Amino acid sequence: MSLDLAILGGTGLYNFPGLENVEKQTVPTPFGAPSAPIVTGHLAGRRVGFLARHGEDHRLAPHRVNYRANLWALHALGARRIVGVNAVGGIRDDLGPRTLAVPDQIIDYTHGRPSSFSDAEGAKVEHVDFTEPYSAPLRAALLAAATRAGIRIVDGGCYGATQGPRLETRAEIARLRRDGCDLVGMTGMPEAVLARELGVEYACLAVVANWAAGCGGEAGISLEEIYANLAAAMAQVPPILVALLAG
Ligand code: HPA
Numbered sequence: 001m002s003l004d005l006a007i008l009g010g011t012g013l014y015n016f017p018g019l020e021n022v023e024k025q026t027v028p029t030p031f032g033a034p035s036a037p038i039v040t041g042h043l044a045g046r047r048v049g050f051l052a053r054h055g056e057d058h059r060l061a062p063h064r065v066n067y068r069a070n071l072w073a074l075h076a077l078g079a080r081r082i083v084g085v086n087a088v089g090g091i092r093d094d095l096g097p098r099t100l101a102v103p104d105q106i107i108d109y110t111h112g113r114p115s116s117f118s119d120a121e122g123a124k125v126e127h128v129d130f131t132e133p134y135s136a137p138l139r140a141a142l143l144a145a146a147t148r149a150g151i152r153i154v155d156g157g158c159y160g161a162t163q164g165p166r167l168e169t170r171a172e173i174a175r176l177r178r179d180g181c182d183l184v185g186m187t188g189m190p191e192a193v194l195a196r197e198l199g200v201e202y203a204c205l206a207v208v209a210n211w212a213a214g215c216g217g218e219a220g221i222s223l224e225e226i227y228a229n230l231a232a233a234m235a236q237v238p239p240i241l242v243a244l245l246a247g
Helices: 068-074 136-148 171-180 193-196 224-236 236-246
Strands: 004-008 020-024 038-043 047-052 081-088 099-102 105-108 158-163 183-185 202-211
Touching: 004 068, 004 236, 038 236, 047 068, 081 136, 081 193, 081 224, 081 236, 099 136, 105 183, 136 202, 136 236, 183 202, 193 202, 202 224, 202 236
Parallel strands: 004 047, 004 081, 081 202, 105 158, 158 183
Antiparallel strands: 020 038, 038 047, 081 183, 099 202
């Protein structure tokens, strides 16, 4: 049985409220175990899956997430569409804390993360077109769902994927801004490219937790504020996903 939609939940989103007939599936993969068992269930009459990217108790730092196992497992369960929910810092002036956005581009600054299924011993090298890193139909569906749910969301933006787990320096964010990044986060890659390698539609629902370093004035970034902003903004995510399923 396939999954109409799978959610990769990030910091601040550890389950999918309202799921019915919930089951937990432990899915082994050739790349090891996913971050957590995959929770499947029904919502708005559709079958959906939820995977907590950082593990059920947020054990896994962004560079330690087994992205290949996560994507492989969701694909193995028959996920046709995957929405990655990612907490991010805002760089562009209209992307302040608590804003939601559906980015349309990525620049990858991560390193040392297994980022292709072709890395496996004996695997055939596969090149994929990544000109448009996200699925256009799924992006459009997410934006339309947010509008139906009456939730403000920004269409587009470039996601700069950094290594973490530390936040960036002011100079690093100034460089990302010069590069054309509008948002910065630690988990957008290699998730997006692994979905592309598997031929699964993938889009990112970015939730702005804070101004990126140096973007919100002189002060440093308060972790308490990050968590308070995330708690408030993540509450808007499930209604969008419900509208997406119902649409
Ligand atoms: N930088 C990188 N990742 C993040 C940030 C940030 O400022 N906020 C939330 N995730």
